[in-house]
Amino acid sequence: MKILVTGATGSVGRLVVDELLALGATDVRALTNNPVKAALPDGVEVVEGYLGRPETLPAALDGVERMYLAPLIRTVHEVCRLAAAAGVRHIVDMAGMKGDHWQAIEDGVEACGVPWTHLEPGEFMPNADIWAGQIASTGMVRDCYGDATNAPIALEDIAAVAARILVDGGHHGRSYELTGPESLSRRERVRLIAEALGREITYVELPRDQAIEQLALVMGEYAEWYVDGQAQLLEHPQRPVPTVAELLGRPATTFAEWARRHVDSFR
Numbered sequence: 001m002k003i004l005v006t007g008a009t010g011s012v013g014r015l016v017v018d019e020l021l022a023l024g025a026t027d028v029r030a031l032t033n034n035p036v037k038a039a040l041p042d043g044v045e046v047v048e049g050y051l052g053r054p055e056t057l058p059a060a061l062d063g064v065e066r067m068y069l070a071p072l073i074r075t076v077h078e079v080c081r082l083a084a085a086a087g088v089r090h091i092v093d094m095a096g097m098k099g100d101h102w103q104a105i106e107d108g109v110e111a112c113g114v115p116w117t118h119l120e121p122g123e124f125m126p127n128a129d130i131w132a133g134q135i136a137s138t139g140m141v142r143d144c145y146g147d148a149t150n151a152p153i154a155l156e157d158i159a160a161v162a163a164r165i166l167v168d169g170g171h172h173g174r175s176y177e178l179t180g181p182e183s184l185s186r187r188e189r190v191r192l193i194a195e196a197l198g199r200e201i202t203y204v205e206l207p208r209d210q211a212i213e214q215l216a217l218v219m220g221e222y223a224e225w226y227v228d229g230q231a232q233l234l235e236h237p238q239r240p241v242p243t244v245a246e247l248l249g250r251p252a253t254t255f256a257e258w259a260r261r262h263v264d265s266f267r
């Protein structure tokens with residue numbers, strides 16, 4: 001059974017490849033712009049292409065039974081039509097919370113008629129990397145809405161869920177909201193990074209506009225959208241859901257574990 005991983009060098013797709021191999025999948029094809037640079041693991045069939053260049057997909061989809069679909073809205077309808085035409089029998093896509101920016105991914109997948117499973121992660125734990133430069137250079141985090149609370153998820157957990165479903169099959173027509181195991185405010189996340197580093201980090205609350213200016217240095221045009229999303233969490237904190245643990249039979253990664261594992265990013 002051939003499984004295609006699109007966005008196979010991306011932050012999630014690359015982990016999906018690893019998780020598939022760990023589960024014993026033996027026929028994994030990875031899609032990348034640059035097969036040489038990609039340095040994918042031995043045993044993975046690497047093909048040249050990109051979701052943003054749909055003309056590269058018929059060759060990549062040939063013989064594929066199941067696929068992981070990375071989130072690229074611009075071409076999703078065309079990509080999914082090509083997957084249906086190629087005889088793909090299951091698409092596991094990563095979108096986001098229902099009704100948010102990533103809804104277009106689910107719409108495109110559902111329109112093509114191939115059985116699907118939607119993965120709907122909330123905020124990613126590595127979004128905390130937006131603080132890395134400040135922490136390393138000043139020992140402070142200047143941010144806003146420090147009490148905004150959600151349940152961020154580790155990319156490893158999203159990838160593990162995707163791989164589990166791709167290997168096991170089934171789960172057709174199911175949407176899985178995916179979160180980390182606990183709700184945390186932004187201040188609490190900074191505290192957990194400080195614990196992982198073994199030193200103090202001062203959290204400084206900024207007014208909205210200054211926070212957008214600060215964040216634009218690392219997030220560019222998305223800074224305003226991101227900051228205003230945090231404001232909404234003040235009124236509607238996100239609660240954790242048990243989906244990751246239920247699907248994987250192990251607890252979801254905590255933020256403290258994630259921070260310890262990725263502590264070098266903050267040094």
Ligand SMILES: NC(=O)c1ccc[n+]([C@@H]2O[C@H](COP(=O)([O-])OP(=O)(O)OC[C@H]3O[C@@H](n4cnc5c(N)ncnc54)[C@H](OP(=O)(O)O)[C@@H]3O)[C@@H](O)[C@H]2O)c1
Nearest residue numbers: 007009010011012013032033034070071095096121122124
């Ligand atoms: N809840 C959330 O926060 C949420 C939910 C869903 C999605 N997302 C977003 O989903 C994305 C997931 O990241 P990801 O790294 O796994 O996947 P990705 O951004 O889709 O990138 C996957 C691969 O596509 C290629 N690529 C990306 N942009 C390109 C471009 N402009 N031109 C040519 N090739 C391009 C690169 O492959 P090569 O190495 O082969 O060049 C890249 O490694 C993030 O942007 C994240 O913000 C977030």
